[in-house]
Amino acid sequence: MTEHGSYLPPAGESAGDGALLEPFEVFRQEKEGDAMRHGGSVMAPDGELAVHYAREMYGRRQESIRLWVVRRSDIRELDDPDLLQPPLDRSFKKPGGYVMRDKLAAARERSGQEKPSGGRPRSAPPPTRKSHEG
């Protein structure tokens, strides 16, 4: 945990019956191929009952095709900004880190060529390969 405080409430924070029950986080998948997304949590004395509760809370209306039920205390959390959001320039790892508008303009001026229309070179036709994404 960092000085920001954990995103996860500490296990067993609840008083009273919280001492015997513990939180399990529930992740759910809506349809095949989707990512597992966090749905919420349930309190249970063990994993078996946690699965029953999760089914009741997060699968009653056929809104899920798969549930993952994870003991909260088994989740390893990393939220240290020194490791995940370091204040170093990492722009060389991203497409947006390469800005060459002015350099391209200079190169065209040197070669005597026009700026191609439609963003593609005039001599080469646009690729016809169909994208399977999106």
Add this chain to the structure above:
Amino acid sequence: MPDEYRQGVLRFVEMHANSELMGVLPEREWILRAPTLRRKLALTAKVQDEVGHAQLLYRVAEDLGKSRGQMIEDLLAGKTKFHNVFHYPTRSWADVGVIAWLVDAAAIVAQQALRDSSYAPYARTMRKICWEESVHIMHGRDVVVTMVNGTQAQRDMVQEALDRWWGPLMQMHGPRSDRARDRDIYWRIKAKTSEELRQEFLSIYVPRVWELGLTLPDPELRRDREDGVWHYSEPDWQELRTVVTNHGPRSQERLAFRRENWADTAWVRAIVLGARGAAA
């Protein structure tokens, strides 16, 4: 998180959870008297949903530091409150329609605004709850529309139920409050004042009630043509205060039922809590 914020969210969510838990009792009385199998299935599912909402909300509240057992004990002891509309009796099948349509509609207006609550676990839970509540509203509206298309006796039954529920519905969001002094708004636990919620409810649902040829028992009720603001007779705030402090017509019966239920199910909790020791 600041302690005042934690306590504010806890109090707000606990009251909400209590209302979901107590809110099923008026409708539960009609499961065995539902007119068709489909209506019985829908009503049973609604009751199951509302108890499920209570479970989800108590879960959010638990993580803020108060145990579920303590929250139930406080509710049963009258130390914490539940919404005014769940302190009233149900008199006919039309009540089931009016409750599922208009009580849930008044609630969902408030709940939709809570999807943007500053407390993210509550906001995420509200997104799931609003999705389920929208089914309840359709179920209720379908019951009402079916009845107004029926016999004169059925129409009269709907009108009589509406007349009885209108007062509590107008009180439900609470008296006008000063936005600048509302701590729940300051912390963005909620986004809208009681009057904003009531205006939104009236704008959407009064025309839909009138569309069916039903009337509302308030001669002052009208929408200003110029500014679009709804005018209405001042709701009975004394009645609201009386009812939410458990002096409503059914407050004590409903709490007594819950107490009995809490005692009857003690053995289940004992086994569940004991399961951990047995498994170890």
